[in-house]
Amino acid sequence: MHISKECYLCIYNQVFKITERLNLNDEKASEVLRVGAKILSKYDLTYMPPVIAADVYKKISEILGIEDLFEKEKKEAIKEALKFKEILEKRIKKSKDPLFDAAKISVAGNVIDLGVHQEYNLEKEIKNIFEMKFFKNDFNEFREKLKNAKTLCYLADNAGENVFDEIFIKEIRRFNPEIQVFYFVRGKPIINDVTLKDLEGLEIWDLAEVVDSGVPTPGFCIPFANKKAKDIFQTSNLVISKGMGNFECLFGECEREVFYFYKVKCNVVARASKSKLGEYMIYKGEK
Structure with missing residues (x-):
């Protein structure tokens, strides 16, 4: 998915918010903002938003000498998400359709996004999970294909969201052992996207083979992936893509079927997926 005119402003606004969040003095903030604008000016409309964002954030990290700009926020997001895990798993045990309800939990976790939105209300999102309505819902087709699938490639998104992915993956494995x-x-590290380090000590290691994809972009941009990740992505029976960054990198670009699970958080993605801002999606992208 190529960048649109709104994306330039969105990325630059993210740069400005970093200067505020890190409480940079005027001199350092000016340097960061000017560099951000310079990098944005290099890219025309043929590039994907996550590729441009990765370049911008890499330079900011170098200027500030901070490898992981969102390390603190990621730890806090995971800690906050873990507070809800036991409650949600108890609800799943009572569910008439645990696989679908677990999918809802996973999609609801996609509200955790410090790129597009610097603030989010996870508790509010949690309260509405089981009443969630999807603007586009290809879940039944996903369920049918899951019955006989041998391999599933699950593209993670943001730190904290991974806790809700664990719940969904548990139900996937119960459905197809x-x-x-x-x-x-x-x-x-890129924005608040999850890395190997962020998952230390969490349950996901017992539920799946965790793969370092090699990508430095806030989305699974195939050209940047290592060979192992590319091979698994192309050969897996099913692919779940979580979040907008993965959608932006893969939709219309990856030449294979992908099931996209995400919340629509910007008008550019809304137009690309023929949906509306704020809607929830389980959307099968064609080959």
């Missing part, structure tokens, strides 16, 4: 799940994370 023979399936092998590969859980893809980013190759290095």
Whole structure:
């Protein structure tokens, strides 16, 4: 998915919010903002938003000498999400359709996004999970294909969201005990996307093979992936893509079927997916 005119402003606004969040003095903030604008000016409309964002954030990290700009926020998001895990799993045990309700939990977790939105209300999102309505809902087709699938490539998104992915993956494995799940994370810190380091001590290691995809972009951009990740992505029977960043990198670009699970958080993605801002999606992208 190529960048649109609104994306330039969105990315630059993210840069400005970093200067505020880190309480940079005027001199350092000016340097960061000017560099951000310079990098944005290099890219025309043929590039994907996550590719441009990765370039911008990489330079900001270098200027500030901070490898992981959102390390604190990621830890807090995971800690907050874990507070709800036991409650949600108890609800799943009572569910008439645990697989679908677990999918809702996973999609609801996609509200955790410090790129597009610097603030989010996870508790509010949690309260409405089981009444969630999807603007586009291809879940029944996903369920049918899951029955006989041997391998699933699951593209993770943001830190904190991974806790809700664990709940969904548990139900996937109950539904199809023979399936092998590969859980893809980013190759290095980028915004609040989840990395190997962020998952230390969490349950996901017992539920799936966690794969460092190698990508430095806030989305699974295939050209940046390592060979192992590319091979798994192309050969897996099913692919789940979580979040807008993965959608932006893959939709119309990846030449294979992908099931996109996400909340629509910007008008550019809304137009691309023929949906509306704020809607929830389980959307099968064609080959």
